[in-house]
Amino acid sequence: MAAERPPILVTGAGGFVGQALVRALAPHHRVIATDRTNLDCAGLSSVSALPGEIDDPALVAQLTAEPLSAIIHLATIPGGAAETDPALAARINVAAPMALIDAAAAHGNAPRLLFASSIAVFGEPLPAHVDDDTLVRPMLRYGAHKAMMEEWIATLTRRGGVRGLSLRLPGIVARPMAPSGMKSAFLSNLFHAIKAGEPITLPVSAQATCWLLSRRALTGQLVAALDLKNDPASRRLNLPALRVRIGDLVAEVARQTGHEAALVGYAPDPAIEAAFGCQPPLTTFAADALGLHHDGSLAALVDHALADL
Amino acid sequence: MAAERPPILVTGAGGFVGQALVRALAPHHRVIATDRTNLDCAGLSSVSALPGEIDDPALVAQLTAEPLSAIIHLATIPGGAAETDPALAARINVAAPMALIDAAAAHGNAPRLLFASSIAVFGEPLPAHVDDDTLVRPMLRYGAHKAMMEEWIATLTRRGGVRGLSLRLPGIVARPMAPSGMKSAFLSNLFHAIKAGEPITLPVSAQATCWLLSRRALTGQLVAALDLKNDPASRRLNLPALRVRIGDLVAEVARQTGHEAALVGYAPDPAIEAAFGCQPPLTTFAADALGLHHDGSLAALVDHALADL
Numbered sequence: 001m002a003a004e005r006p007p008i009l010v011t012g013a014g015g016f017v018g019q020a021l022v023r024a025l026a027p028h029h030r031v032i033a034t035d036r037t038n039l040d041c042a043g044l045s046s047v048s049a050l051p052g053e054i055d056d057p058a059l060v061a062q063l064t065a066e067p068l069s070a071i072i073h074l075a076t077i078p079g080g081a082a083e084t085d086p087a088l089a090a091r092i093n094v095a096a097p098m099a100l101i102d103a104a105a106a107h108g109n110a111p112r113l114l115f116a117s118s119i120a121v122f123g124e125p126l127p128a129h130v131d132d133d134t135l136v137r138p139m140l141r142y143g144a145h146k147a148m149m150e151e152w153i154a155t156l157t158r159r160g161g162v163r164g165l166s167l168r169l170p171g172i173v174a175r176p177m178a179p180s181g182m183k184s185a186f187l188s189n190l191f192h193a194i195k196a197g198e199p200i201t202l203p204v205s206a207q208a209t210c211w212l213l214s215r216r217a218l219t220g221q222l223v224a225a226l227d228l229k230n231d232p233a234s235r236r237l238n239l240p241a242l243r244v245r246i247g248d249l250v251a252e253v254a255r256q257t258g259h260e261a262a263l264v265g266y267a268p269d270p271a272i273e274a275a276f277g278c279q280p281p282l283t284t285f286a287a288d289a290l291g292l293h294h295d296g297s298l299a300a301l302v303d304h305a306l307a308d309l
Numbered sequence: 310m311a312a313e314r315p316p317i318l319v320t321g322a323g324g325f326v327g328q329a330l331v332r333a334l335a336p337h338h339r340v341i342a343t344d345r346t347n348l349d350c351a352g353l354s355s356v357s358a359l360p361g362e363i364d365d366p367a368l369v370a371q372l373t374a375e376p377l378s379a380i381i382h383l384a385t386i387p388g389g390a391a392e393t394d395p396a397l398a399a400r401i402n403v404a405a406p407m408a409l410i411d412a413a414a415a416h417g418n419a420p421r422l423l424f425a426s427s428i429a430v431f432g433e434p435l436p437a438h439v440d441d442d443t444l445v446r447p448m449l450r451y452g453a454h455k456a457m458m459e460e461w462i463a464t465l466t467r468r469g470g471v472r473g474l475s476l477r478l479p480g481i482v483a484r485p486m487a488p489s490g491m492k493s494a495f496l497s498n499l500f501h502a503i504k505a506g507e508p509i510t511l512p513v514s515a516q517a518t519c520w521l522l523s524r525r526a527l528t529g530q531l532v533a534a535l536d537l538k539n540d541p542a543s544r545r546l547n548l549p550a551l552r553v554r555i556g557d558l559v560a561e562v563a564r565q566t567g568h569e570a571a572l573v574g575y576a577p578d579p580a581i582e583a584a585f586g587c588q589p590p591l592t593t594f595a596a597d598a599l600g601l602h603h604d605g606s607l608a609a610l611v612d613h614a615l616a617d618l
Contacts, residue, residue, distance in 0.1 A: 086411055094457075095404050102395055123467070136460070137467070144464035148403075148457040151445070155453035158432070158446070 006067045007032050008226075009104070011054055012074030012116070014038030016175045020219045020308075021072065022047055034063055035075065055096040064103040070112035070226055071104055071162075073097055079120060079142040081181025086141055093145035098152060105161040113164040114225055115153050117146040117236070119211060121168060124274050131283045132238060139275075154235040165231050170211035170241035171276070172218055174305040184276045187212065190250060190264060191305055195257045203269040206247030208277025213241045214295050214304030221292045232286050240284045240294040242301050246277065252302045315376045316341050317535075318413070320363055321383030321425070323347030325484045329528045329617075330381065331356055343372055344384065364405040373412040379421035379535055380413055380471075382406055388429060388451040390490030395450055402454035407461060414470035422473040423534050424462050426455040426545070428520060430477060433583050440592045441547060448584075463544040474540050479520035479550035480585070481527055483614040493585045496521065499559060499573060500614055504566045512578040515556030517586025522550045523604050523613035530601045541595050549593045549603040551610050555586065561611045 007030035012018045014035030022033050026044045033041055034050045041047040052059035054075045075092065082089035097115070104111055120143030121136040138144040146166075153164035171184050174191035186202050187210060193200035213221075221239055231237075254261040268277070284292075295301035316339035321327045323344030331342050335353045342350055343359045350356040361368035363384045384401065391398035406424070413420055429452030430445040447453040455475075462473035480493050483500035495511050496519060502509035522530075530548055540546075563570040577586070593601075604610035 087408065090404065090407050094407070095399065098399050098403070099396065123464075138460075138464050139467060141464070144461050147460050147464075151447075151456050151460065152453050155432075155447050155450070155456075158448060 005029070006069040006109070006111075007048070008070040008072065009034070009063055009068050010072045010074065011035070011100070012076065013049075014040070015074060017116075017172060017215055017218060018074050020215050021074070021222055024219050024223055029069075032063060032068070034059065054100065055091050057099070060096075060100050060103050063100070064106070067107035067109045068104050068111045070114065071101070072114045072116075072222060072226075073100070074116045076116065077142070078181045079140045080183040082142040082145065083140065084181075089141055089145065093142065094148055097149055101153070101156065101162060105156065110160060110163055112226055113153060113157075113162040114222060115149060115164065115166045117150055117166040117168045118143060119168050119170050119238070119279075121147045121150065124278070126278060126280055129281050129283070130238070130279075132232070132286045150236050157235050163231070164235050165225060165228065166236045167221070167225060168236065168238045169218065170213050170239060172215055173212055173301070174309055183272065186272070187276070191253055191309060194250070194253045194259050194261075194263055195306065195309055197259050197263065199263050199265065201265040201267050202246065203267065203272040204246055204277035205266050205268040205273060206245070206250070208246040208268070208273055209279050210244055210246065210276060211241035211279045211282055212244050212249075212301060213239065214301055215308050216304040217293065217295045217301075221287075224290075224292055228290055230290065237287050237290075237292075238282065238284045240287050240292055241282060242294050242296075242298065243279060243282055244298060244301070248298060249302070252298050253306070256299075256302050256306060314338070315378040315418070315420075316357070317379040317381065318343070318372055318377050319381045319383065320344070320409070321385065322358075323349070324383060326425075326481060326524060326527060327383050329524050330383070330531055333528050333532055338378075341372060341377070343368065363409065364400050366408070369405075369409050369412050372409070373415070376416040376418045377413050377420045379423065380410070381423045381425075381531060381535075382409070383425045385425065386451070387490045388449045389492040391451040391454065392449065393490075398450055398454065402451065403457055406458055410462070410465065410471060414465065419469060419472055421535055422462060422466075422471040423531060424458060424473065424475045426459055426475040426477045427452060428477050428479050428547070428588075430456045430459065433587070435587060435589055438590050438592070439547070439588075441541070441595045459545050466544050472540070473544055474534060474537070475545045476530070476534060477545065477547045478527065479522050479548060481524055482521055482610070483618055492581065495581070496585070500562055500618060503559070503562045503568050503570075503572055504615065504618055506568050506572065508572050508574065510574040510576050511555065512576065512581040513555055513586035514575050514577045514582060515554070515559070517555040517577070517582055518588050519553055519555065519558075519585060520550035520588045520591055521553050521558075521610060522548065523610050524617050525613040526602065526604045526610075530596075533599075533601055537599055539599065546596050546599075546601075547591065547593045549596050549601055550591060551603045551605075551607065552588060552591055553607060553610070557607060558611070561607050562615070565608075565611050565615060
């Protein structure tokens, strides 16, 4: 029966989150997976891999040739990389998804659309508390691109073209060590270093506070968000995340891996501390009420993150 | 002395507003005027006309070859035309101005940037009262494009790349009869018809209420906005406009042109009435405090509008 439903398109499917999401969806849905690289769908008979550049009109036509039941749009040029190549970032983060969504909506079936937005929409400095009513005020190009797409998707949803929801992702750990173009890469790198018993110096202080989520918890949130019946009127949702003190995170990773927390040094870079290490208390009543959950505890977060290494 | 300052770039300079703006600036500034068509700068020795498509990288490079003291970005694909050609509209209304602004900002002189936004950011239905705190909720693609660019320009301004201000234009009268791609064209067409003594049927009721501004008043606001010292923190400004009942407008145009208001019939189209004929009381404290003014009275608005016919 599931096979009769139109497929779900996952963009950025070769990325850290995309790979896990495709594997979570595959048993229950037909999936079209696209990315520019790293597409590995071996053994997943319900998944069609269509590699290519998301700003290539020919690829977009292929991806949207048949009606889609949902689109989960993860493809993006992240914060650091967007600052390095503004033109590429504007094309991939704004123009390409606008074209993709229009092409998918043209079938007239109002597909579900989950858009991976980011807490970068809030910019810096953050207010003393962030909740569902906090206004956007991006400072990074990346954050502004996300805020722009949130507005676009809310408009298309009011018009009935899609059933859109923008999900603001916090820091996801632990990503691979490969260069990701992310200014927040240190959050994942500390897991790799401690597990390997190697020293690492972090560009934030031990007192820095960050909103974190494991890939496993995020994947669960994305799958649950596919079927939400009561999206907020704003069509935007701050995702539940654990607020973690970096010193505590280091201690827990050390404990679970049997290494010494003393492997980690701290050489705070004021810009990085301001951008990623001053995250205040976060309440996510709207997402909580819809049944979305973070990892639950620091121990569980670290356990889930280490399982991905 | 004025000739020593970097020039002001005006995009959409061949349009109804752009033509008047260039003539208002020319005595006091060097001006670079660009548009895809209708560029007429005859007799204006301080104006350089550089015709072309605003999404052409070669034109953008030409326009931004030297530092600019200001950019007044009027070029746009308006509401009706944007619905007809979404891909063109996304390119001209979002991608092109993003690239143009980046190119201009690259000189590092933080140019003044006035962006012609629109009351279309508020969508429909409008709340019972619109003021400086009213949240955006566009329904037209055009309105969403403007809201997206407002966000982008506010971000670039926080970063120091430009000194940006988005000005939300109300209905501007009386535009030429030529097809403008505007769903609100009837607001201008009624001036032409009554002046010519020809019958016209309006797609709204006599009770419809609209926010209107003459080109003369708008040009004054744009010139004043170039030198504002206290932009609002949001970097957005609702422009002062006269709220006019259409029946009263028709009567005043008839009075000033010596024709009969009975030339005008009313066949309200619910969609047009909802989009353009239900504009509630508008307060613009922020713009008022900055010294921006609308036409002042219905008689003055009509007088100014008729002067442009």
